[in-house]
Amino acid sequence: MATDTGTADSETLATEDGVRRRDFINIAAVSAAGAGAVITLVPLVSQMAPSKDVLAESTTEVDLTPIKPGQAIKAMFRKQPLFVRNLTAKEIAAANAVPLSDLRDPQSLEERTKDGKLNWLITMGVCTHLGCVPLGAGEGENRGEFGGYFCPCHGSQYDTAARIRKGPAPKNLEVPEYKFETDTKIVVG
Amino acid sequence: MSFPWAQHYQPKAPFMRWLDEKLPLPRLVYNAIGGGYPVPRNLNYAWNFGVLAGFCLVLQIVTGVILAMHYAPNALVAFDSTEHIMRDVNWGWLMRYAHANGASAFFVVVYLHIFRGFFYGSYKAPREMVWLLGVTIFLLMMATAFMGYVLPWGQMSFWGAKVITGLFGAIPFVGEPLQIWLLGGFAPDNAALNRFFSLHFLLPFVIAGVIILHIWALHIPGSSNPTGVEVKSESDTVPFHPYYTAKDGFGLGVFLILYCAFLFFMPNALGHPDNYIPANPMATPAHIVPEWYFWPYYAILRAFTADFFFVPAKLMGVMAMFSSILVWFFLPWLDRSPVRSGHYRPTFRKFFWVLVIDLLVLGYCGGSPAEEPFVMISQIATAYYFLHFLVIIPLVSAFERPEPLPFSITEAVLGSDKKAVLGENTTPAT
Ligand code: HEM
Ligand code: FES
Numbered sequence: 001m002a003t004d005t006g007t008a009d010s011e012t013l014a015t016e017d018g019v020r021r022r023d024f025i026n027i028a029a030v031s032a033a034g035a036g037a038v039i040t041l042v043p044l045v046s047q048m049a050p051s052k053d054v055l056a057e058s059t060t061e062v063d064l065t066p067i068k069p070g071q072a073i074k075a076m077f078r079k080q081p082l083f084v085r086n087l088t089a090k091e092i093a094a095a096n097a098v099p100l101s102d103l104r105d106p107q108s109l110e111e112r113t114k115d116g117k118l119n120w121l122i123t124m125g126v127c128t129h130l131g132c133v134p135l136g137a138g139e140g141e142n143r144g145e146f147g148g149y150f151c152p153c154h155g156s157q158y159d160t161a162a163r164i165r166k167g168p169a170p171k172n173l174e175v176p177e178y179k180f181e182t183d184t185k186i187v188v189g
Numbered sequence: 190m191s192f193p194w195a196q197h198y199q200p201k202a203p204f205m206r207w208l209d210e211k212l213p214l215p216r217l218v219y220n221a222i223g224g225g226y227p228v229p230r231n232l233n234y235a236w237n238f239g240v241l242a243g244f245c246l247v248l249q250i251v252t253g254v255i256l257a258m259h260y261a262p263n264a265l266v267a268f269d270s271t272e273h274i275m276r277d278v279n280w281g282w283l284m285r286y287a288h289a290n291g292a293s294a295f296f297v298v299v300y301l302h303i304f305r306g307f308f309y310g311s312y313k314a315p316r317e318m319v320w321l322l323g324v325t326i327f328l329l330m331m332a333t334a335f336m337g338y339v340l341p342w343g344q345m346s347f348w349g350a351k352v353i354t355g356l357f358g359a360i361p362f363v364g365e366p367l368q369i370w371l372l373g374g375f376a377p378d379n380a381a382l383n384r385f386f387s388l389h390f391l392l393p394f395v396i397a398g399v400i401i402l403h404i405w406a407l408h409i410p411g412s413s414n415p416t417g418v419e420v421k422s423e424s425d426t427v428p429f430h431p432y433y434t435a436k437d438g439f440g441l442g443v444f445l446i447l448y449c450a451f452l453f454f455m456p457n458a459l460g461h462p463d464n465y466i467p468a469n470p471m472a473t474p475a476h477i478v479p480e481w482y483f484w485p486y487y488a489i490l491r492a493f494t495a496d497f498f499f500v501p502a503k504l505m506g507v508m509a510m511f512s513s514i515l516v517w518f519f520l521p522w523l524d525r526s527p528v529r530s531g532h533y534r535p536t537f538r539k540f541f542w543v544l545v546i547d548l549l550v551l552g553y554c555g556g557s558p559a560e561e562p563f564v565m566i567s568q569i570a571t572a573y574y575f576l577h578f579l580v581i582i583p584l585v586s587a588f589e590r591p592e593p594l595p596f597s598i599t600e601a602v603l604g605s606d607k608k609a610v611l612g613e614n615t616t617p618a619t
Contacts, residue, residue, distance in 0.1 A: 048384065054374045074471060079376050081471050104496075129503055130355035131376075132348065132473040153352065153477050154491050155559045168494050170501040 059189035061181070064120065072137040074125060077176060077188050081125030083137045083149070084186075087160060092118055094147065095161035105172045109161040112175050122178055122186065123162045127151040129169035134158060149173065192411065194423040196224045221408065227426035228433055229414035231602050235309070236412065236433075237440035238302035243400065244441060245295035250393050252288040253337075260340065262386035264379040267342035268467045286456040292334050293459045294448050296482035299327060303517075308541055310417055310529030315410040317521040322403040324517045326396055331483070331514075333392040336385040338480060339377070343464030348477050350377040350385070356490075359507040376470055416601045417529030418594055425598035476558050484555030485548050486510050489574070491559050492567040509571065516578045523578060526586035533592045536585050544577050 060077045062084050067073055072085035087095075092109065100106040113120060125133050129151065135141040136149035136158075144150030145166065146159035156167030163172040178188040198219040200206045209216055219225045259278045261270040274281035303323070306312055312320035335353060339346045354377070358368040373380030411420060420426055427433075451458065459481055463474045479487050493506035500508075531538045547570050554567040595601035 048373055049370050050374050051380065054378070054380065076471065079374070079378060079470055130352040131358075132352065132477065133471065152475055153473065153559065155494075155564075168491070168502045168506060170503050 059187055062122075062186050062188065064184045064186065069119065071139075074137045075188075077124070081133050081137075082176065082188060083121075083123050083125045083162070083173070085121040085123075085137070085162075087119045087121055091147065091160035095159060095163075098159065098163075104164050104170070107161075107163060107172055112161055112163075112172070114180060117180065120186075121160075121162060122188070123173035123175055126174065127153065127156055127169055128164065128171040128173065129154055129156050129167070134173070192227045192420065192423070192426065194426075195220070195227050196428055198223075198225055221404065222434070223430045224428040226408065226411075226429040227420075227423070228412050228429050229420055229425060229598050230427045230432075231414050231416065231598050232412065232433065232436070233415050234436075234440060235301070235305040235415070237437055238298050238305060240437040241298045241440060241444050242295065242302055244444075245291060245298055246393065246396060246400070248291045249288060249295060250397075252284050252291060253390070253393065255284045256288055257390060260386075262340065262383050264342060264382050264468070267340065267382060271341040283452075286452055288337075289460060290448065290451050290456060292337065293451070293480070293482065294444070295330070296334070298444070299330065300482075303327065304545065307544070308531040308538075309413060309415060310524065310526075310531065311413050312521045313524065313529050314521065316407065316413060318406040319403060320521060321518060322399055322406060324514070326399050326403060328514065329392055329396050329399065333389060333396065334480065334482070336389040336392075338464075339382065339385045340389065341464060342382060342468045344466045344468060344474050345461050345464040345477070347377055347468035347470065348473055349479055350381060352477060353479075354381075356507045356510070359501070359504045361504070377468075413529060414598060415530060415532065416595055416598060417533070418596075418598055418601065421597045422599070478556055481552070481556065484553070485551035486513060486555070488551040488555030488563075488567040489513050489571045491555070491564065492571040494564060494568075509575075513571075513574060516575070520578065520582070524582050524586050526589065526591065528591040528594065533594055534585075534589060535592060536589045537582075540577065540581050540585060544574075547573050547577070 058078055060075055060082065062073075062075050062082070064084070064086070067084060067086045069086050070088045070091075072083055075082040075084060095109040100108060109118060109121075112123075125137060127134050130153060132151050132153035134149035134151040134156070136143040142150045142152075144157035146157050148158040148160045148162050148165075150157055151167065151169065154168050156169035157165050158169075158173055159165050161172075164170070176188055178186050181187050198209070198216040200209045200215065205215060208214070216225075256274060259270065259274050259281060261267060271285070274285050276282075278284075306320065306323070335349070339350045350372075354368050354371050357371060358364045360367060369375060371381075372378075373384065411426075414420075461478065461480075466474075478484070487510075490506045490510040493502045493509060496502050497505045526534065526537070528534055531541055551567060551570045551574065554563040554570065557563040
């Protein structure tokens with residue numbers, strides 16, 4: 001550390017272990033400049049994070065009355081599709097018949113729905129693989145081998161509880177935060 | 190520059206002498222791509238692609254800067270402004286088609302340039318740095334092309350952006366916040382489009398900078414050649430100008446004929462019709478594919494359908510996809526054979542062609558839907574791809590018996606050592 005600065009008195013000021021008084025100024029100056037440079041990175045990096053308008057709490061209301069058992073609709077939540085499905089008794093039974101140990105992301109239908117509303121399956125319509133919109137919410141769309149949703153992008157298959165059963169996706173379709181405002185209306189977000 | 194017999198720059202005009210003293214830029218050009226750069230006399234047409242890649246970059250920058258004069262990077266109007274370029278702007282259709290097909294042409298040329306390197310062992314010492322910088326350029330090109338494809342804000346643009354940024358979501362712990370940070374939102378939208386435009390404008394100039402380093406590093410040992418035998422004496426070389434300026438000029442002519450055939454007669458052949466549908470966040474196209482030049486990597490990404498030990502399938506696919514190019518960085522140390530050129534390596538040569546076929550198969554699968562038999566074929570081809578670089582190349586370089594090398598480049602060309610004389614084969618005008 002104690003390299004000679006070339007001035008005559010640096011020699012005389014050197015203490016026994018080779019530390020000079022000027023070293024303090026060097027270290028202090030470089031550290032201050034370094035800390036300043038690092039702090040400057042904060043705005044440079046965080047300007048890329050979502051802006052206030054994007055973050056502004058957006059909630060979506062969905063009216064459940066028109067959705068008959070066996071039907072589903074696509075709503076929009078935070079600029080992404082939301083699947084709202086009214087399960088039939090058969091679909092509920094199919095979901096409950098699967099042992100949790102068979103699942104990649106073990107969750108029961110009960111955990112994925114609200115108390116006493118086992119038939120209302122509300123999930124994001126975003127495949128957990130790379131984010132495509134799976135098929136199956138629209139009338140007549142391919143619902144895959146497990147009767148839930150099928151993602152055409154890389155072939156992920158979801159069951160009637162929208163749980164991942166086959167293909168590259170690692171997780172079940174996400175259940176967003178929502179609550180029942182009335183028996184026929186939910187508020188998501 | 191590199192060899193003692195290189196010709197010296199001697200400005201004749203008084204102005205050039207004056208300039209040479211103040212700013213020796215013409216001297217730099219003369220020594221880099223003029224008479225002052227001695228080049229092996231036996232380069233074949235595989236050595237044309239570097240200059241062609243440089244041409245493509247200039248083409249992309251010129252057409253791109255023009256497009257940027259008319260394009261509006263806002264999610265509400267981006268699609269319409271692209272159609273405005275196509276229909277209303279004078280010659281706008283030409284600029285856009287030239288840019289979109291220019292990107293494809295750029296990748297064709299760069300792939301051939303890279304495979305020239307694979308076959309002739311150009312990545313070996315003393316040219317490792319040239320190779321490493323080249324792989325860096327390729328990665329930057331991929332990023333540039335990906336972000337450019339998002340700009341027209343069609344269905345493929347939108348879903349391509351979603352799927353590719355979704356790759357980052359696979360990274361454990363930081364993945365999801367990282368993806369949101371990259372996009373500036375929960376899904377691709379205006380924030381993402383704007384930053385992609387800004388970076389798409391910037392990166393080509395970064396590429397130009399790395400190309401300067403690439404050529405600088407190349408000019409220290411000088412170009413390799415089809416025999417892979419290093420230059421020994423002056424008779425092994427000819428000056429870059431006029432010999433290779435002429436040869437590259439001819440190659441450029443052939444390239445332009447093929448490029449113009451696409452540009453004027455089938456400008457949409459390499460594109461995807463779904464990108465003429467405006468972006469719709471609510472509906473995924475039935476079959477998402479990237480541009481053709483990304484197909485092999487896309488096939489590798491999709492080849493992982495089941496968890497691998499404790500690594501989730503998605504993360505495996507992403508890691509494999511990135512590794513498939515990162516492995517090229519290690520090639521100079523994986524291939525330990527002292528012989529460079531595939532001409533003298535009988536076993537290596539065969540595996541080289543198997544790799545070419547393997548990549549074509551991967552490309553074909555990457556462009557096909559994610560169904561059987563393509564998934565299984567991609568799995569086999571992906572396994573072979575990594576086997577080639579990590580096992581076959583090191584083993585072949587350890588056990589192969591190369592064929593005898595010529596003593597020198599001159600001997601390989603003429604059967605004797607003889608100096609090349611400028612114009613020796615021309616007949617005097619009658
Ligand atoms: C490495 C060089 C480059 C590559 C590989 C590249 C690639 C691409 C690609 C694939 C597209 C989409 C074309 C389409 O489907 O319509 C595109 C669009 C665009 N690029 Fe580039 N580009 C490059 C350089 C540049 C530069 C230097 C600029 C501006 C300074 C630029 C400006 C644009 C603009 C404004 C668009 C949107 C208009 C359109 O879609 O045609 N590009 N680029
Ligand atoms: S995005 Fe759904 S399977 Fe890949």
